[in-house]
Structure formats: C-alpha cells, structure tokens
Amino acid sequence: MPCLVALIVFGIMGIFSATQRALAKEAFGCVFRRITFRPCNTSFAEKVKGKLLAKVLKRSTFLAKVLNKYYEVFSWIFFILMVGSTIWVIRGGFNFYVYGSCNGLNQSGFCAFDPSGSNNKVTAVGDSTACGITPKTEATVTLKGVDLSGFPTENVTGKDKVVFIGCYACDYSRKAYPDILKLVKNKNATLTFAHYPAKGDTTFLGEAGYCVNKMYPDKYWDFNTYLFEADKNYILDKTNLDSILSSFNFDVKIVDECANSPETKNAFDNQVKELDKTGLYGTPTIFINGKAFVGPKPYRVYRSAINKYIFF
Amino acid sequence: MLNTKKIRADFNILNGKNGPAPIYFDSACMSLKPNQVVEAMNEYYFNYPACALRSFHKLSNKATEKVKEARQIIAKFINANSDDEIIFTRNTTEGINLFANSIGLKKDDIVLISDKEHNSNLVPWLVLRDKIGIVVKIIPGNENGSFNLDNFSKIIAGAKIVSIVHTSNLDGVTNPIKEITEIAHKNNALVFVDAAQSIAHRKIDVQDLNVDFLAFSGHKMLGPTGTGVFYGKRELLEKLQPFMVGGDTVEFTTYDSYKMLPIPEKFEAGLQNYAGIIGLGRAVKYLSQFDFKDIAEHELRLNTYITEELKKIPQIKIIGPEDQKLKSGIVNFYIEGTDMHKIAIMLDEMANIAIRSGRHCVHSWFENKKIYNSARVSLYLYNTMEEAEIFIKNLNQIVKIL
Incomplete structure (x- = not known):
C-alpha cells in the first residue's frame, strides 16, 4: 500500500521535478512487482518508511513507535483520504468546467432578493433553527407549472429551449445576457425573456417592454438588448425613457399610455407572480432545456448544458 | 597515533x-578525498590538460611526466619490481576482467574463489564458465567468515587460477594471502588478489606476498573515482594477451598487421584518465605519510x-x-x-x-x-x-x- 500511495504522490510531483520522477519510477517498479505477485525488491517502501520514522523519532520516540507499528494502517487511511480528495478535486475540475465554479452550481454571484420577506425575521439568541430561512439551491428552481406563454419569445421552432429571467438593473443579468444571445444564435435555440425587477425600481422598464412587445414585436429584441447594453444609470432614470423609446421610432405617447394603463400593470404583476412560481431567488435565472442556472456562468457552461455534458 | x-x-x-x-x-x-588530491587534478585541468605519452609539446611532456610520476609512486607503494608492472584501469572490476579475459583460460581450467567474493570477482568467472566452459570452484570458509586453509589445500590440486579477495568488504576479514600464495604456487596455480578493500588499510608488499596479479581501485584509497591499478609480475604480464586494444597499445600497424607495445602500454588502450591517474598518484603520496x-x-x-x-x-x-x-x-x-x-x-x-x-x-x-x-x-x-x-x-x- 505505501508503494501505491508513493506512486500516485510522486507521480504527480514527478510532473514538475526530475528527482520525484525517479522516486515515482521506483514506486512504479514496486507496485508492478506486487500486482504481478512478486515481492518488491527495491526496499522502496522501507526507504520511505525510514525517512518518515526518522523525522518523527527526532520529536517523539512514542509517536515513532506507534507509526512504526501501525504504518500499514496509516498508509491505508492516507490512501483512502487521498482517493477521496482526488475524487473531490476531479469533481471540482468538472464543476469549474461545466458550472464555472469549483463548488458547483449556484456558487457564483447573482442578484439576490427575498420576495417572501423571511430574512427580516427576528430570532432568539442561540436558537439557530428558528431563523426560518431555508437555503435555496438551483435544484429547487423549476419551470414546472409556470405559464410562459405571455412572455416574448423568438425562434419558437428551436429544438433547445432557453428561458432568461433577468433584471435590467442587475449587473449579473447584464453580464449573462450577451452570452445567452450568442448561445441562442449558435445553437438556433428558442429564447424566452422575462424581466424580473430584482434590484431597484425597474418595473417601469418591464412595463414599457411589455408594451413594446405588444405593439412593436419586430423591434422588441433590439429594444431589450439595448436595455441590457446601454449605460445602467441612464436607462434607470425614468426621465430618459421617452428618449429611449423615441430613439427606436416608437410612438412615445402610445407606449407611455400603454405602460401606465391598469391593464399593463396588472399583466406585468401577473407575469412576476408567474415567475415567482419558479422558486427563483436571484437574477439572472436561466433555464436551458429546463435546467436552472442562477447567476452568470462562463459561456462554456451554457454550451455544455445544451450539449448535455452535465451529469450531476 | x-x-x-x-x-x-x-x-x-x-x-x-x-x-x-x-x-x-x-x-x-x-x-573521501583530501583537498590535495582534488588540487592535483585541478592543476592538470587548469595548467597542462594535454595528452600524455603521445605528443611532444611542453604541455604533453608535463602530462607524461606526471603520469610517469604517478606510476612510480604507486609501484613503490606496493613494492612492485618496476613501474612497468603497474597498469592503470578504471577500477578493481576492470582489473579483474582484464586478467580473466587475458590469461587465456580454456575449457575445464579450474578457477578457485572464496565463498564471499564481491560480484566483481565472481561474475567474470561465471561468465567465462558459461562462455568457454571453465570450472569455478568455491573454497568453503570457516563458520565465522575466516579463510579455511585446510579446505583450500584439499581442492587446490589441478587449479589453474586462485582468484581471491584480500580483505572482504562483507565482514572486513583479511585472508592469509601469503599462505594461500605459497600453497597455490606449490600446485602450479597463479594467484590473483582483489585488494580493493585492503590497499587503503594495510601495507601491501606484492613481493613479500608473492602474488602474481593484484588489482585495486583508487576511489577507496582517497583517490579519484574511475581510477584503479592492475599489477602483475613482469614475466606474467608479458605473456598475457590484452583483451582491449587500439590506440596507444601498438607500436605501429599496417593494413594487415600490428606490433604491440610492451607492458604497460599494451594494456592501456585509448586515451587515459590522466587527471585521475595524477590524482591517484597524489592520493598514494598522501597516504604514504602515515x-x-x-x-x-x-x-x-x-x-x-x-x-x-x-x-x-x-x-x-x-x-x-x-x-x-x-x-x-x-x-x-x-x-x-x-x-x-x-x-x-x-x-x-x-x-x-x-x-x-x-x-x-x-x-x-x-x-x-x-x-x-x-x-x-x-x-x-x-x-x-x-x-x-x-x-x-x-x-x-x-x-x-x-
């Protein structure tokens, strides 16, 4: 067992150091002889053991005695720990590739919000269970039972379905939006967009977007893209809305009337309520063929989701 | 002291x-090597790093002179009859191989060795056994590792060579070479002594021991690595056929003939380790002060x-x-x-x-x-x-x- 541990450890270290490479070679020879039912003839394990024992013996005779006696047991423990940590590292690498974070999905930044208001609860000191906050994960975010028919959708015949729930004021949404457009274009996917006012007062932009989609569906996506790409402070200033609308040659008056009408406000509220059914807890929340991603991810993560490289 | x-x-x-x-x-x-040895080698490399025995310019003459001096020092150190009996090798192992492959053994010739020989004085004989069919016999020693002269006397008859370690690297026991040589010579056997371990620790007088051949390394006697000496009695060395030949071993050649140089050159093929030889000479000189x-x-x-x-x-x-x-x-x-x-x-x-x-x-x-x-x-x-x-x-x- 010590030889196997040494082979792996020195094998990895040997990538960077010729000295360790020689040890890895010796360890390999030892392992190879053992798996071919021959005794290890290089005393490699004993040499390694000797080095370890000497270091411990310089500090404590008792510990050295224990290590010498239970060396094989310690070797097994370290082997299991090593295998475990290796798996963890590989999983981390996989997570980084497909989710953009070594810790897995839901570990990057997003615009958090608390629609239920449960974060404002006051709990007794020492009663950690009474907080009432249940940590949310992407696994609980779903499109099941959510009616998306009222939201703007392009390329409805696309094989892959992408739903982007974002907020114009959310930097994370603004970061993810161009990648989603690129993904939709490259993969010829269907894109549904929903504005969720997660940060600041952006309801007026959502309502304006609702009306633009209703009245100028051909220009809606250009308008939407503009809202994500233009200067944030500029678009969030309500006094600039008319200028923005006029820059797209919309009839400002009609759009304003539509946006301020009770029907639109009611419809927009209903859309937000519909989005709440997803269980989302931050923006952007992106569904790719039903799988949720909260927060911006590297482009490869979205591509992997469409290519079905995500296994867990 | x-x-x-x-x-x-x-x-x-x-x-x-x-x-x-x-x-x-x-x-x-x-x-380990004393600084004097390292300095002697450095001096060669710094000041006269030329071919010895070949060219005639001043640098070469200096190198030749220093190599000759080393040979003389070593000859004196082991009390050889003449400098010519000193042949430079890379180590004891090379000396043994030189001997084993030059002595002209034939099928069924018997070689005696002790029961605790270094691989260097075992493997060359076993290879010759497999190659030409010589017979290798082991002289059983005493239980405590010392040499058993009785056992030796019993099996010496018919042996052609006795190849034996002087001081064992296994347990430090020194074999009674003088007695072994006496018995061997009475039985017309030649004696080769592996003096790798003894040369640095005891006075070796090849004439007193009356050994026919002897080899030792420089690196165990304060000298540089890659140096060694093969000694042989002049008349016996002249009979040996060198197994490694080429540059520096011949007086002249034609396209179909050659004339070998006399000893020791005929055994020292190719360019030699001059720095090492000079260092070895200095090591022997250093050791001689004690x-x-x-x-x-x-x-x-x-x-x-x-x-x-x-x-x-x-x-x-x-x-x-x-x-x-x-x-x-x-x-x-x-x-x-x-x-x-x-x-x-x-x-x-x-x-x-x-x-x-x-x-x-x-x-x-x-x-x-x-x-x-x-x-x-x-x-x-x-x-x-x-x-x-x-x-x-x-x-x-x-x-x-x-």
Whole structure:
C-alpha cells in the first residue's frame, strides 16, 4: 500500500521535478512487482518508511513507535483520504468546467432578493433553527407549472429551449445576457425573456417592454438588448425613457399610455407572480432545456448544458 | 597515533567550513578525498590538460611526466619490481576482467574463489564458465567468515587460477594471502588478489606476498573515482594477451598487421584518465605519510567500541568473527526481520550518518546464508570516537521503536 500511495504522490510531483520522477519510477517498479505477485525488491517502501520514522523519532520516540507499528494502517487511511480528495478535486475540475465554479452550481454571484420577506425575521439568541430561512439551491428552481406563454419569445421552432429571467438593473443579468444571445444564435435555440425587477425600481422598464412587445414585436429584441447594453444609470432614470423609446421610432405617447394603463400593470404583476412560481431567488435565472442556472456562468457552461455534458 | 583533527582539516567536507560535517562511515564503498588530491587534478585541468605519452609539446611532456610520476609512486607503494608492472584501469572490476579475459583460460581450467567474493570477482568467472566452459570452484570458509586453509589445500590440486579477495568488504576479514600464495604456487596455480578493500588499510608488499596479479581501485584509497591499478609480475604480464586494444597499445600497424607495445602500454588502450591517474598518484603520496600500523590501530579502537556497543543490543547480529581485530575497519550487522535500508536511511535523516545498507555486492553470500540484507559501518583514518558515539546513540534510539 505505501508503494501505491508513493506512486500516485510522486507521480504527480514527478510532473514538475526530475528527482520525484525517479522516486515515482521506483514506486512504479514496486507496485508492478506486487500486482504481478512478486515481492518488491527495491526496499522502496522501507526507504520511505525510514525517512518518515526518522523525522518523527527526532520529536517523539512514542509517536515513532506507534507509526512504526501501525504504518500499514496509516498508509491505508492516507490512501483512502487521498482517493477521496482526488475524487473531490476531479469533481471540482468538472464543476469549474461545466458550472464555472469549483463548488458547483449556484456558487457564483447573482442578484439576490427575498420576495417572501423571511430574512427580516427576528430570532432568539442561540436558537439557530428558528431563523426560518431555508437555503435555496438551483435544484429547487423549476419551470414546472409556470405559464410562459405571455412572455416574448423568438425562434419558437428551436429544438433547445432557453428561458432568461433577468433584471435590467442587475449587473449579473447584464453580464449573462450577451452570452445567452450568442448561445441562442449558435445553437438556433428558442429564447424566452422575462424581466424580473430584482434590484431597484425597474418595473417601469418591464412595463414599457411589455408594451413594446405588444405593439412593436419586430423591434422588441433590439429594444431589450439595448436595455441590457446601454449605460445602467441612464436607462434607470425614468426621465430618459421617452428618449429611449423615441430613439427606436416608437410612438412615445402610445407606449407611455400603454405602460401606465391598469391593464399593463396588472399583466406585468401577473407575469412576476408567474415567475415567482419558479422558486427563483436571484437574477439572472436561466433555464436551458429546463435546467436552472442562477447567476452568470462562463459561456462554456451554457454550451455544455445544451450539449448535455452535465451529469450531476 | 593518528592526529584526526589535522587529517580532517585536509578534507573539505569534514573541516566544518562548508556546514556541518557528515559522519561518514561508508569508506569501504568510497573514501573521501583530501583537498590535495582534488588540487592535483585541478592543476592538470587548469595548467597542462594535454595528452600524455603521445605528443611532444611542453604541455604533453608535463602530462607524461606526471603520469610517469604517478606510476612510480604507486609501484613503490606496493613494492612492485618496476613501474612497468603497474597498469592503470578504471577500477578493481576492470582489473579483474582484464586478467580473466587475458590469461587465456580454456575449457575445464579450474578457477578457485572464496565463498564471499564481491560480484566483481565472481561474475567474470561465471561468465567465462558459461562462455568457454571453465570450472569455478568455491573454497568453503570457516563458520565465522575466516579463510579455511585446510579446505583450500584439499581442492587446490589441478587449479589453474586462485582468484581471491584480500580483505572482504562483507565482514572486513583479511585472508592469509601469503599462505594461500605459497600453497597455490606449490600446485602450479597463479594467484590473483582483489585488494580493493585492503590497499587503503594495510601495507601491501606484492613481493613479500608473492602474488602474481593484484588489482585495486583508487576511489577507496582517497583517490579519484574511475581510477584503479592492475599489477602483475613482469614475466606474467608479458605473456598475457590484452583483451582491449587500439590506440596507444601498438607500436605501429599496417593494413594487415600490428606490433604491440610492451607492458604497460599494451594494456592501456585509448586515451587515459590522466587527471585521475595524477590524482591517484597524489592520493598514494598522501597516504604514504602515515604508518599503516597507526591507521589499523585507529580503526581497531573505533571498531572495538562500536562492536562492543552493538553486542549490548540483543536484536543485532554481527556478521563475521566476534574478534574485531580480525575485521579491519568494517562492522557489518543486521536485525532479523528488519530491512536494513530503513535503518541506514533513518541514521542519515536523524544524524547525517552515512552507512551502507544492502547486500554489498556479495549477493551470493546473503543468498546462501538466507539473510535479507545488512548495514555496514566502514571506518577510516578521518573518523573519530565522537562520531562512533553519536552513531551508537542514534542506533539505540532507532532500535527502541522497532
């Protein structure tokens, strides 16, 4: 067992150091002889053991005695720990590739919000269970039972379905939006967009977007893209809305009337309520063929989701 | 009595100027080199790095002169009849191979060797056995590792060669070469002596011992690595057919003939290790300033202390005779069921003590005795009693945790 541990450890270290490479070679020879039912003839394990024992013996005779006696047991423990940590590292690498974070999905930044208001609860000191906050994960975010028919959708015949729930004021949404457009274009996917006012007062932009989609569906996506790409402070200033609308040659008056009408406000509220059914807890929340991603991810993560490289 | 403090000052690694000195107990494998030897070699490389014996310019003449001087020093050191009897080799192993392959053995010729020969004095003969069908016979030794002259006398008849180690690197026991030679010569056998371990520790007088051939290495006698000497009586050397020939071994050649040079050149094929040879000459000169009796006395004092202390540790078994007087500067020991590599590494890690572990190139003996391996302490003129005490202290600590 010590030889196997040494082979792996020195094998990895040997990538960077010729000295360790020689040890890895010796360890390999030892392992190879053992798996071919021959005794290890290089005393490699004993040499390694000797080095370890000497270091411990310089500090404590008792510990050295224990290590010498239970060396094989310690070797097994370290082997299991090593295998475990290796798996963890590989999983981390996989997570980084497909989710953009070594810790897995839901570990990057997003615009958090608390629609239920449960974060404002006051709990007794020492009663950690009474907080009432249940940590949310992407696994609980779903499109099941959510009616998306009222939201703007392009390329409805696309094989892959992408739903982007974002907020114009959310930097994370603004970061993810161009990648989603690129993904939709490259993969010829269907894109549904929903504005969720997660940060600041952006309801007026959502309502304006609702009306633009209703009245100028051909220009809606250009308008939407503009809202994500233009200067944030500029678009969030309500006094600039008319200028923005006029820059797209919309009839400002009609759009304003539509946006301020009770029907639109009611419809927009209903859309937000519909989005709440997803269980989302931050923006952007992106569904790719039903799988949720909260927060911006590297482009490869979205591509992997469409290519079905995500296994867990 | 040796002045070890003064001696240690000559060794860069031991004089403390370059960090803490190691406790070097592996001189049977490789001795340390005094600064004088290194300087002599440097002088060659810096000041006259030319071919010896070939060209006629001043640099070459200087190199030739220095090589000649080294040959003379060595000839005098072993009391050879003439400088020509000194042939430079790379080491003892090369000397033995040169001898074994040049003596002209034929099928069924008998070669006698002892039961604890270094692989260098075993394998060449076994290869010749497989190649041309010589017969290799082992002279059974005494239980305590000493040479059994009776056993030898019983099997000497008919033998052509007796190839025997002088001092064993296994247990430090020195064989009675003078008596062996006498018996061998009475039976018309030639005697070759492997003096690799003895040359640095005792006075060797080839005329007094009356050996026919003898080989030793430079690296065990304070000299550079890659140097050695093969000695032979002139009349016998002249009869040998060199097995390695080429440049520097011939007087002249035509497209279909050659004329060999006389000894020693006919055995020294190709460009030689001049720096090494000059360094070896300097090492011998350095060694010659000491009385070998003092060296032996010093080694015995340290060996006695170490051996007596080892005897107090019940787990330890010492290889060879109980009496340390018979063992030169070597103490070889093992612990049943313990890989001695581990012990050697621990000593090195704990206290910078360098000893040799393994089978010491005498695998045949270990196989025969069913001993896995051993740890060998080999002492020399630069070792001190303080070092021996540190060694014992650390070994005791190690044994406690086994």
